[in-house]
Amino acid sequence: MSSQDPLPKWASKPCVMGIDEAGRGPVLGPMVYGCLYCATSYLIELSSLNFADSKTLREEKREELFEDLKANESIGWAVDVIDPRELSSKMLNKVKINLNEISHDSAMGLVTKVLGMGVLLTEVYVDTVGDSEKYRIKLSEKFPNVKFVVAKKADSLYPVVSGASIVAKVTRDRALREWALEETAENMHRNFGSGYPGDPTTKCWLEDHKHSVFGFPTLVRFSWGTCTSYFKDVVEVLWESDKVDEDGGTAGSGKKQLRLSNVGITTSKRKSEEIESNAKGRCKFFQARKLEQLTHF
Amino acid sequence: MNTENERKGEVIVDFDFGSDSVALDLSSKVHQLPCAIKFDGPCSVSHYFKPKSTGMEIDGLTVEEAYFRGRKLLGATISLPEGYSGYVLGRKSLASEHRQDSSPWQVKAKFENITYWNHDTLPSQDDMFQRSFHWLTVAQALHKPVTAEDLESASTALKNMS
Numbered sequence: 001m002s003s004q005d006p007l008p009k010w011a012s013k014p015c016v017m018g019i020d021e022a023g024r025g026p027v028l029g030p031m032v033y034g035c036l037y038c039a040t041s042y043l044i045e046l047s048s049l050n051f052a053d054s055k056t057l058r059e060e061k062r063e064e065l066f067e068d069l070k071a072n073e074s075i076g077w078a079v080d081v082i083d084p085r086e087l088s089s090k091m092l093n094k095v096k097i098n099l100n101e102i103s104h105d106s107a108m109g110l111v112t113k114v115l116g117m118g119v120l121l122t123e124v125y126v127d128t129v130g131d132s133e134k135y136r137i138k139l140s141e142k143f144p145n146v147k148f149v150v151a152k153k154a155d156s157l158y159p160v161v162s163g164a165s166i167v168a169k170v171t172r173d174r175a176l177r178e179w180a181l182e183e184t185a186e187n188m189h190r191n192f193g194s195g196y197p198g199d200p201t202t203k204c205w206l207e208d209h210k211h212s213v214f215g216f217p218t219l220v221r222f223s224w225g226t227c228t229s230y231f232k233d234v235v236e237v238l239w240e241s242d243k244v245d246e247d248g249g250t251a252g253s254g255k256k257q258l259r260l261s262n263v264g265i266t267t268s269k270r271k272s273e274e275i276e277s278n279a280k281g282r283c284k285f286f287q288a289r290k291l292e293q294l295t296h297f
Numbered sequence: 298m299n300t301e302n303e304r305k306g307e308v309i310v311d312f313d314f315g316s317d318s319v320a321l322d323l324s325s326k327v328h329q330l331p332c333a334i335k336f337d338g339p340c341s342v343s344h345y346f347k348p349k350s351t352g353m354e355i356d357g358l359t360v361e362e363a364y365f366r367g368r369k370l371l372g373a374t375i376s377l378p379e380g381y382s383g384y385v386l387g388r389k390s391l392a393s394e395h396r397q398d399s400s401p402w403q404v405k406a407k408f409e410n411i412t413y414w415n416h417d418t419l420p421s422q423d424d425m426f427q428r429s430f431h432w433l434t435v436a437q438a439l440h441k442p443v444t445a446e447d448l449e450s451a452s453t454a455l456k457n458m459s
């Protein structure tokens with residue numbers, strides 16, 4: 001989703017863009033990256049539009065500001081909605097991609113998209129994700145013609161980023177509100193709450209939608225630590241990729257995400273034989289195909 | 298008698314579905330997952346497990362995608378080789394087991410295809426699951442009864458060589 005063509009005239013003059021995210025912390029629903037851009041010459045006027053960090057605004061105010069900025073012809077915007085299924089699966093892949101990387105990729109995707117539309121971006125302001133200097137270098141190497149400012153609390157410091165935070169937050173809230181649940185089980189309801197792990201409504205929803213075999217509906221980010229506490233009494237599931245994980249040792253960054261690789265699973269080597277058949281002692285043909293002789297069942 | 302056969306590595310299965318029932322057809326409902334689920338029993342699979350076509354085709358396989366426990370699965374539905382069928386076996390009820398001549402196993406359902414899933418890897422003909430079917434060809438070469446014609450052509454071939 002983004003503001004529509006044709007490309008406004010001001011876009012061929014030097015432009016500034018802000019990028020911000022919404023829904024990084026929640027255990028359910030999509031994560032949204034949003035951006036807002038305008039001509040550098042419009043910045044002073046932009047400051048007068050009362051965009052503030054979306055977190056400090058009430059929901060109705062945010063919705064109102066989003067409608068205003070959509071109607072404003074001097075402003076362009078775009079969003080990238082990252083599905084919870086994509087977040088979970090990337091973080092639980094054989095080769096795991098952590099949330100920072102997913103975030104970086106999304107932000108870079110937005111820059112690529114806006115540049116691709118023909119907007120002359122000269123400066124981009126981004127909130128920090130991970131180490132700010134490393135992030136700045138990563139962005140600058142990918143887009144050498146753009147000056148990047150990576151700063152903590154960018155959403156309250158720079159009006160373009162505040163605007164982007166409104167775009168992202170409103171999109172995230174709407175996406176969750178209108179989420180079409182893929183599962184067709186009975187007794188499912190939509191009182192998601194904010195999606196934050198600490199929100200009592202969200203906690204209730206998680207408790208109500210726990211399933212002993214499937215875990216949760218796919219709206220939930222299975223790769224979040226929060227899930228582990230709900231999975232204490234669900235059916236154990238063992239994955240081949242976790243076995244590899246353990247043997248190789250997930251060295252380095254012992255961060256939140258990595259601990260989550262064994263969501264609902266107790267991995268141990270003794271279990272590996274239960275995951276796949278082995279053909280120990282049989283000839284190569286069978287070993288290569290993991291064909292085991294079964295005499296009792 | 299049954300125990301003796303089982304000791305020899307054979308299992309007797311009763312393919313007579315009984316008077317009241319025909320074996321349930323589970324074609325397109327049998328899935329092979331790349332994980333071990335430590336559970337046996339009924340489960341509302343179709344409400345939670347929603348395979349979708351990706352529109353991709355590789356090695357002649359139509360690639361499907363699904364999610365399980367937050368992981369992305371990529372899979373393909375393959376027909377069982379000609380002349381073979383898949384069966385779901387179950388123990389017979391106690392009542393019928395008292396019949397002296399019957400085996401304890403009975404066919405509960407059958408299937409003609411299976412969808413196998415890889416975690417995060419596109420399906421291909423090199424997948425272990427696909428390769429396991431090679432055994433059928435090898436087994437046939439090893440165990441097919443030799444006919445008089447086979448022997449004749451083999452001896453002719455030998456003669457020609459000398």
